[in-house]
Amino acid sequence: MRQQRLLNPTLRDVPGDAEAASHRLMLRAGLIRQLSSGIYSYLPLGLKALGHIQTIVREEMDRAGAQEMLMPALHPAELWKASGRWDVYGPELMRLQDRHGREFALGATHEEVITTLVKDEIHSYKKLPLTLYQIQTKYRDERRPRFGLLRGREFLMKDAYSFDRSTSGLDASYQAMFDAYVNIFTRCGLQFRAVEADSGAIGGTDTHEFMALADVGEDTIVHCPACQYAANLEKASGTITNTSATTAEMPNTQPAKVHTPGITSIKQLSQFLRIEPQQIIKSVAVQANGEPVIALIRGDLEINEIKLKHVLGVDEITMLSETEIAALGSIAGFIGPIGLSSVRLIADSSIQGLTDAVVGANEADYHLQHVDVQRELADILYADVRNVGQGENCSHCGHELAFAKGIEVGHVFKLGTKYSESLGASFTDENGLSEPMIMGCYGIGVSRVLAAVIEQHQDERGISWPNAIAPYSIHLLTVQVKDEARMTLSEELYLSLTRAGFSVLWDDREERPGVKFNDADLLGFPLRLTVGKKANERIIECKERRSGSAYELNVEQLLTHCQSFFN
Numbered sequence: 001m002r003q004q005r006l007l008n009p010t011l012r013d014v015p016g017d018a019e020a021a022s023h024r025l026m027l028r029a030g031l032i033r034q035l036s037s038g039i040y041s042y043l044p045l046g047l048k049a050l051g052h053i054q055t056i057v058r059e060e061m062d063r064a065g066a067q068e069m070l071m072p073a074l075h076p077a078e079l080w081k082a083s084g085r086w087d088v089y090g091p092e093l094m095r096l097q098d099r100h101g102r103e104f105a106l107g108a109t110h111e112e113v114i115t116t117l118v119k120d121e122i123h124s125y126k127k128l129p130l131t132l133y134q135i136q137t138k139y140r141d142e143r144r145p146r147f148g149l150l151r152g153r154e155f156l157m158k159d160a161y162s163f164d165r166s167t168s169g170l171d172a173s174y175q176a177m178f179d180a181y182v183n184i185f186t187r188c189g190l191q192f193r194a195v196e197a198d199s200g201a202i203g204g205t206d207t208h209e210f211m212a213l214a215d216v217g218e219d220t221i222v223h224c225p226a227c228q229y230a231a232n233l234e235k236a237s238g239t240i241t242n243t244s245a246t247t248a249e250m251p252n253t254q255p256a257k258v259h260t261p262g263i264t265s266i267k268q269l270s271q272f273l274r275i276e277p278q279q280i281i282k283s284v285a286v287q288a289n290g291e292p293v294i295a296l297i298r299g300d301l302e303i304n305e306i307k308l309k310h311v312l313g314v315d316e317i318t319m320l321s322e323t324e325i326a327a328l329g330s331i332a333g334f335i336g337p338i339g340l341s342s343v344r345l346i347a348d349s350s351i352q353g354l355t356d357a358v359v360g361a362n363e364a365d366y367h368l369q370h371v372d373v374q375r376e377l378a379d380i381l382y383a384d385v386r387n388v389g390q391g392e393n394c395s396h397c398g399h400e401l402a403f404a405k406g407i408e409v410g411h412v413f414k415l416g417t418k419y420s421e422s423l424g425a426s427f428t429d430e431n432g433l434s435e436p437m438i439m440g441c442y443g444i445g446v447s448r449v450l451a452a453v454i455e456q457h458q459d460e461r462g463i464s465w466p467n468a469i470a471p472y473s474i475h476l477l478t479v480q481v482k483d484e485a486r487m488t489l490s491e492e493l494y495l496s497l498t499r500a501g502f503s504v505l506w507d508d509r510e511e512r513p514g515v516k517f518n519d520a521d522l523l524g525f526p527l528r529l530t531v532g533k534k535a536n537e538r539i540i541e542c543k544e545r546r547s548g549s550a551y552e553l554n555v556e557q558l559l560t561h562c563q564s565f566f567n
């Protein structure tokens, strides 16, 4: 491709709201343009890179035995009503009506459509197992579309669905997709981790997320540097040891009220009483299925809402309002577990064994000191309802856990029979009995992968593509296009390289050398070849984008050099 004719509007400045490096670089390098919040056009270079990711995804899906198909993006509401998700999916599902007033949704995911299709077409065990996939545009009205392609409202997803006769069959289908994902993300040049994730309240058992490691990532990963353990913070658990400072023996000290005027936060309280936050017990008051619950946790730690919901067996919890807290006989900011009879208490295991703790006194401007948990809260129910905190140890091997930020690029999920039962996808087994199919679903955010790749492969000068994803492998630059000898040599190189199978973008623009070099760094193709002063001697300059190493090459050596560089 000759750059002269390429639609590649590079930018010097980008809008201030483009916070993520990948977002800024994709705008600056002219890969994408925004049409509306979370909705983007792919310009030629962006589409090429996206195409390379799609090719890798297809090759690995096909190799794993999945079959590609394509489903509609427009879904009749009846399907989503039948699965129950028309109501539970909420405002993220984009909804519309046709000219007859019939309701539709724009596909946010395709469990409903695929399960209905398979239900109609597959009836016998002889046709199972089956894994189908598609690469398709998805629509989700995200609450906060941001970071460019990382969280779009219209984005490209690869979604696959497996159908099995047995749970062991599902295990095998799941493992095949898991392995394919490892290959895909490795080939895309991503540094990633597969982490255990929460499978939600309804349906589903095992689930893993594939996280590309990046500071801009919205997920927190908890992992053990010593063993294989890695989990999303929403699911992760660790072990905690309360120090001797917080569990020292307190012979015969009774809880005592202490005046703490206007002190309602853990930070204020620890400063006021000159104690560590670890010595304070935080009381978090929530409502679960109409019932008030107080969750108790060590002051330096945070409640994990997902775990708390699981322990309480509910889908939704809300914080109690000041009036609701007052109705319990307490007061916001000074809630505590002692003396509240009408409330269910759940204690995070982090408070177990505390001997000299501080809690709210359920009275304005007062706390209780010298609380011995074992003595004062003898019958309390302990559970793990916290986010793993700094300094916790791995429950598998005891090593201290570490934290990292990740971008969820893929997700594998054992669905079980949730959709096959609600939508009636069953098969007859060898004995003529009807059984629901056992399903798995497997997503990759293809457009998000593109952004994640850039997030991990960039520097102050621009993008620095991994070979497999780069829109073009080679950037051929002609310095001074008016120079006939240089143009002739450039043309010769362009032809021989493209004939040899390399993808080449030829910068034949009438621009100053500085502009060309800066643009080449910004676009970031792996190898830059410059035809300049020594064209007459058939010598060109070669520069590797990633290592920065630069050297001269005789034209006669070029093909072998490129072949070895790209192998």
Ligand code: ATP
Residues within 6 Å of the ligand: 109, 140, 142, 149, 150, 151, 152, 153, 155, 156, 157, 408, 409, 410, 411, 443, 444, 445, 446, 447, 448
């Ligand atoms: P997230 O927690 O990031 O919202 P999700 O759990 O909603 O993701 P899934 O429903 O599992 O995501 O979708 C499968 C994959 O699609 C995700 O792993 C992710 O890579 C991608 N994806 C999800 N939402 C978006 C989005 N708004 N923009 C781009 N990619 C997305």
Ligand code: MG
Residues within 6 Å of the ligand: none
């Ligand atoms: Mg989401």
